Amino acid sequence: MQVLERNNVKVSGNPAGRPLVFAHGFGCSQEMWRLVAPAFERDHLVVLFDHVGAGGSDLRAYDRSKYDSLHGYADDLLQILETLDLEDAVYVGHSVSAMVGVLAATNDPRRFGALVLVGPSPRYIDDDLGYRGGFSQADIDGLLDALDANYLGWSSDLAPVIMGNPDQPQLGEELTASFCSVDPAIARHFARVTFTSDNRDDLKAVVTPTLILQCTDDVIAPREVGDYVHREIPGSRMVVLAATGHCPNLSSPGEVIEAIEDFLR
Amino acid sequence: MTTASMEPPTTGAPDAAGIESSFEDLYEHAPCGHMSTAPDGTILRVNSTFLEWTGYSADQLVGTPFGDLLTPGGRIFAETRYLPVLRLEGAVKEVALPVRRADGSILPTLVNSVFVEQSGGAVQLIRSAIFDATSRQDYERELLAARRMAETSEERLRALQRASAAFIASGSVDAFAEALGASMRDAFEASAAAVFLVDESGTLELVAGTPPEAVVDAAPEGEHDGTPEAEALRSGRVLVWSRSRILESHPTYAAGMKRARIETVIATPLLSGAGASGVVLCSFGRERAFDGRTVELYEALARQASEALARIRLQARLERMALYDQLTGLANRQLLKARLGEVLASAQREGVPTALIVVDLDGFKAVNDRLGHVAGDSVLREVAARLATAIRPGDLAGRFGGDEFLVICEGAGTQAAAAIADRLRGEIGVAIPGIPEDLPISASIGVAVHDGAGSAPVTADRLFVAADSAMFASKHGGRDLTTVVAV
Numbered sequence: 001m002q003v004l005e006r007n008n009v010k011v012s013g014n015p016a017g018r019p020l021v022f023a024h025g026f027g028c029s030q031e032m033w034r035l036v037a038p039a040f041e042r043d044h045l046v047v048l049f050d051h052v053g054a055g056g057s058d059l060r061a062y063d064r065s066k067y068d069s070l071h072g073y074a075d076d077l078l079q080i081l082e083t084l085d086l087e088d089a090v091y092v093g094h095s096v097s098a099m100v101g102v103l104a105a106t107n108d109p110r111r112f113g114a115l116v117l118v119g120p121s122p123r124y125i126d127d128d129l130g131y132r133g134g135f136s137q138a139d140i141d142g143l144l145d146a147l148d149a150n151y152l153g154w155s156s157d158l159a160p161v162i163m164g165n166p167d168q169p170q171l172g173e174e175l176t177a178s179f180c181s182v183d184p185a186i187a188r189h190f191a192r193v194t195f196t197s198d199n200r201d202d203l204k205a206v207v208t209p210t211l212i213l214q215c216t217d218d219v220i221a222p223r224e225v226g227d228y229v230h231r232e233i234p235g236s237r238m239v240v241l242a243a244t245g246h247c248p249n250l251s252s253p254g255e256v257i258e259a260i261e262d263f264l265r
Numbered sequence: 266m267t268t269a270s271m272e273p274p275t276t277g278a279p280d281a282a283g284i285e286s287s288f289e290d291l292y293e294h295a296p297c298g299h300m301s302t303a304p305d306g307t308i309l310r311v312n313s314t315f316l317e318w319t320g321y322s323a324d325q326l327v328g329t330p331f332g333d334l335l336t337p338g339g340r341i342f343a344e345t346r347y348l349p350v351l352r353l354e355g356a357v358k359e360v361a362l363p364v365r366r367a368d369g370s371i372l373p374t375l376v377n378s379v380f381v382e383q384s385g386g387a388v389q390l391i392r393s394a395i396f397d398a399t400s401r402q403d404y405e406r407e408l409l410a411a412r413r414m415a416e417t418s419e420e421r422l423r424a425l426q427r428a429s430a431a432f433i434a435s436g437s438v439d440a441f442a443e444a445l446g447a448s449m450r451d452a453f454e455a456s457a458a459a460v461f462l463v464d465e466s467g468t469l470e471l472v473a474g475t476p477p478e479a480v481v482d483a484a485p486e487g488e489h490d491g492t493p494e495a496e497a498l499r500s501g502r503v504l505v506w507s508r509s510r511i512l513e514s515h516p517t518y519a520a521g522m523k524r525a526r527i528e529t530v531i532a533t534p535l536l537s538g539a540g541a542s543g544v545v546l547c548s549f550g551r552e553r554a555f556d557g558r559t560v561e562l563y564e565a566l567a568r569q570a571s572e573a574l575a576r577i578r579l580q581a582r583l584e585r586m587a588l589y590d591q592l593t594g595l596a597n598r599q600l601l602k603a604r605l606g607e608v609l610a611s612a613q614r615e616g617v618p619t620a621l622i623v624v625d626l627d628g629f630k631a632v633n634d635r636l637g638h639v640a641g642d643s644v645l646r647e648v649a650a651r652l653a654t655a656i657r658p659g660d661l662a663g664r665f666g667g668d669e670f671l672v673i674c675e676g677a678g679t680q681a682a683a684a685i686a687d688r689l690r691g692e693i694g695v696a697i698p699g700i701p702e703d704l705p706i707s708a709s710i711g712v713a714v715h716d717g718a719g720s721a722p723v724t725a726d727r728l729f730v731a732a733d734s735a736m737f738a739s740k741h742g743g744r745d746l747t748t749v750v751a752v
Contacts, residue, residue, distance in 0.1 A: 027349060028350070028353075031349075031353055032349060065450055065451070065454045066456070068454045068456060068550060071456075071550045072550070095345065107526075135337055139337035139341075140338065142337060142339065142363070143337075143341045143342055144338070145363075146336075146338050146339045146341070146361065146362070146363065147342065148409055149361035149363075149373070149405065150342065150346070150360060193551060195341070196551065196552065197551050197552075198528070198552055217330075219332060220345065244306075245305060245306065245344060246344040247352070250349055250352040251304060251305070
């Protein structure tokens with residue numbers, strides 16, 4: 001299996017610069033970094049990739065056993081760093097990929113120079129002992145329902161039926177080829193893995209210098225969770241962005257770029 | 266847009282045409298909800314249709330985030346999928362979002378949104394048209410439920426069929442254990458599966474796959490106490506251990522799981538009529554819960570596996586019976602013949618010697634005549650046990666019939682063979698417990714050695730005839746003797 005093809009790895013920017021590796025979260029693909037990554041191409045080697053199951057990755061590589069936990073994604077990340085032979089890499093992970101980076105960097109910190117965690121959450125579901133992740137198990141089941149409601153019409157065998165055009169299957173195909181494309185069955189599994197994982201214990205083990213970018217009013221990763229991550233990762237820094245919502249890389253790219261530049265300065 | 270196109274329709278009732286001249290009314294009472302929000306989702310304006318559908322007043326909604334109207338699950342979807350795509354593409358169509366009405370009930374909607382910039386980018390907002398998708402949702406729910414049901418039972422059936430085919434193809438216990446581990450891993454998307462079988466002494470032995478490191482750490486060498494497989498074996502029930510829940514009850518095991526990056530293990534006993542014959546341990550990289558249907562599938566697979574295991578073990582026993590002497594457990598005549606043929610062929614190729622030793626007991630008939638067959642059988646068993654321990658590793662000892670035994674020694678020349686034969690004679694000559702001293706047992710031994718290097722090939726039959734004649738020479742020479750001949 002060719003690692004770079006499997007993960008649709010795209011390398012650009014300054015080959016002599018310190019490498020910056022951007023990872024997308026649940027729901028989209030490397031497109032998420034479209035407004036941020038180019039700003040670093042002058043001074044950095046910029047690496048973008050898709051997790052297996054998303055964007056332009058090789059769907060044949062989706063092994064449900066391997067990707068039944070975030071460790072499978074973390075292993076892929078380590079392979080990408082290894083294949084590109086990156087040293088002192090700055091890893092920028094959004095949403096669930098923040099934790100993918102934490103797992104990879106605690107498993108094998110050698111190639112990591114810094115971690116930038118954008119909207120991280122080590123556990124989305126509240127526990128009985130006072131931890132507030134922001135969601136209940138029922139909420140996560142509701143997300144799976146929402147995925148079903150949205151992806152049902154996308155799946156290749158049912159799309160033409162839903163569209164009422166069984167003679168024109170290309171209508172369905174256009175839908176599935178849309179932006180940030182994800183395979184419905186994989187999206188469902190990825191959602192389950194993402195939102196039921198609990199990686200709180202791994203934060204303490206991080207030895208890589210870490211920056212946490214916390215948005216204002218982010219329901220997916222609330223401030224309380226950002227504070228928790230900040231507290232648990234030894235020596236980490238946290239910057240609270242004025243950006244609202246869960247995707248500052250799209251809604252407020254300038255602020256994200258500035259915060260990363262400040263951190264690396 | 267030209268002035269003419271903004272004229273009200275010229276057909277239809279005059280009253281209706283008059284009403285449709287009001288764009289305000291068209292917006293407010295359109296057959297779909299309309300909403301404008303700021304880029305961060307704050308509601309700026311919403312039409313009457315949406316307010317009627319949801320039971321809110323405009324005051325309640327304007328100034329609040331649209332996301333607050335969604336169910337939590339719907340909101341995650343909106344934040345991770347709907348908004349990013351809207352930002353990247355400038356528009357999204359037919360996104361299904363569940364809206365919470367004022368009374369708490371859910372309105373399934375389909376939303377089309379566009380991102381608009383006005384006044385040269387100074388004003389940015391999102392415009393959305395919202396459709397009531399109740400009937401579509403109901404229809405899809407049914408479709409989806411039916412499909413999931415079909416998929417689940419199909420998956421289930423397929424997993425059982427695949428496992429069954431793999432078990433049938435397994436000719437040995439090891440191959441079976443490999444197939445069982447692989448079937449369980451695939452069926453349950455486990456990161457690893459390990460198969461333990463109960464050995465003859467009643468303890469669990471790892472036969473296939475890799476268990477979590479924890480197993481090795483938590484238990485003293487060779488023991489499995491305090492492990493999920495041991496408890497599943499004891500209780501005969503499927504057992505699930507989550508790392509976070511066993512921190513206090515099994516701290517060592519929990520620490521081992523952590524090191525192995527495992528959050529959950531499930532141990533499934535292989536139950537047969539006589540009790541549990543083994544355990545399959547599946548491990549997972551995240552905390553997993555298993556519903557009743559899933560546990561049933563574990564049990565079904567395990568049932569199938571224990572039946573297959575019983576069949577494979579029976580087959581192995583039958584094969585053993587066909588090749589081994591039932592009384593002494595040594596090789597029988599068939600196995601001896603087959604083995605001697607193999608050894609001679611390879612000795613010829615490699616140019617190494619082969620020795621065949623024929624052992625005939627002296628005094629055995631007297632034991633049988635005076636003490637009976639039961640005592641005779643015990644003598645044969647004792648002699649067989651002594652032969653088995655006195656030969657070299659790699660030699661094969663067998664019972665040829667009656668009180669005659671054979672030993673095949675690959676690579677043994679005249680001196681080595683004579684030494685082995687004398688050792689056997691010495692062992693057999695030691696008094697056998699329970700047999701009176703006036704009924705001594707000894708051995709008359711004949712050894713035939715084929716040089717292998719440079720000599721003409723010899724058949725198994727010829728080697729046997731030569732060894733048998735040598736044995737008779739020992740008998741006639743006064744018993745308790747070794748005679749060696751070269752062939």
